[in-house]
Amino acid sequence: MKETLNKMLKIDRRWLFLLLTFAIIIPILKPIGIPSKSTSDAVKDIYDFIDKLPPGSTIILSLDYDPSTAPELHPQAAVVLKHAFKKNLKVIIMTFLAGSGGLIDELVRTIPTKYSKEYGRDYVLLPYMPNILAALTQMSSNIYAFYEKDIDGKPLREYEMMKNIQSYKDIACVVDITGTAILDYWVAYVGDKYKVPILGGVTAISQVGYGPYLQKKQLKGLIGGMKGAAEYERLISEVGKGTSGIDALNIAHILVIVFIIFSNIVLLILKFL
């Protein structure tokens, strides 16, 4: 028995990779629909904040993620944009990450038409800016000093929705979806300094580190990872990539827990044999 158990512990890891592959592929091919009823307070806070904004308010949606973190953050960006359009908010979309161009393009190609939103009247796209510190501090007095033109090179001031927008004081809140530390910049240089409400969407890895900001209300709400996106989709009653990924996540997590428990039981048995 000892030899069998030792063999089990030395199993080729490629078999485990294969099991994990099946655990994730099978729910994609055949969705199971595992119920997910819990909603974290941080996601509820961000939903409530946006939900309570009066129609016509302008928000900044800073999408600072690239394809490496897209599976977690793209569903978040999509669901926040959908919620904003549902509430008839005006959205200024910007980015400080060069690789996000294609992903933003994918968002604005599909979502605005679904809600009958028009470019220039309901949303605008600002070009990529490399120097985030300069941009964030300059926008406190005059957005147009940095963003004279939109992404297509047309004067920004001429758009209908930008007519009453000069600086942060005309912005209801900022939602930053990012896989980098850019959210820290928004909190420090905009939220704390100019008292603009900051809401965030981050990868699950970074989510734990923003606990102190949430506790002190420096961040008004936070969406964490694909799970956070799924919770938000449930709140706005729209199924998206977040919800469809939860099945696979649940099965994969159960598999990992089984591996950990099984290997620990085997180790304990071997120790006392």
Add this chain to the structure above:
Amino acid sequence: MEIILGAFVTSGLTLFIFSFLYKDNPFFKIAEHLYMGAGLAWYIQLTIYKVIIPNVWGPFRKAWENGDWFTIWMIVIPTVLGISLITQFIPRISWMSRYGFTFLMGYSAGLALPTGLSTDFMNQILGTIEPFASVLNLTTGQLLNSIILLIGTISVLFYFFFSVEHKGAIKKISNFGIYFLMIYFGASFGNTVMARFSLLYGRFDLLVRYSNAQYFYATNWIILGLVIYFIVEKFLIKKVIANNS
């Protein structure tokens, strides 16, 4: 046509990288080198078209045409300082980079220090002790939470305080702080696992999408090709071993 080609490239490179999990192979090496080379090339063209042309060359040309010397100097001086940073790679003229770095460090420190102190230091200290200012208004749960937060913050800070030897009472408090650190690292690791699985789901979702007829079964062809390669390679290796023995 471009869409089908894109599907083949995307699923191909993804599967080439994943093939390393089975064993090292030339396809993985191709994908690895492409990742470095193409990524770097993309970043260079991005810097030229999204940074230098709209923020330096475009405004410079416009100011030159208008004879606006003030704007010209406002563009030239920072550009020269920025270029001076590159001179650090040339030992003979690396002294020039000091000027660029001086501005960079001064500007960054000037912005970062007061903001960092306020956001990450003062506000966090306030957040830890603020609940106790209105302790009678807290529910039992909130009071317990605040006490645990306070004890956790102080004991973890003790752990990271190395100016005093950790013995006696200090050692006990810092050891207690280790438990809070373990809880944090456990939560962080669990979230990391979830994040990695999310990224894996994203990749597999793309592979499943590109296995449709619409994309000419791109994923299926690539998998078939890789399986054939590994079978042939195993067969060839066996033959070589048999010939040598």
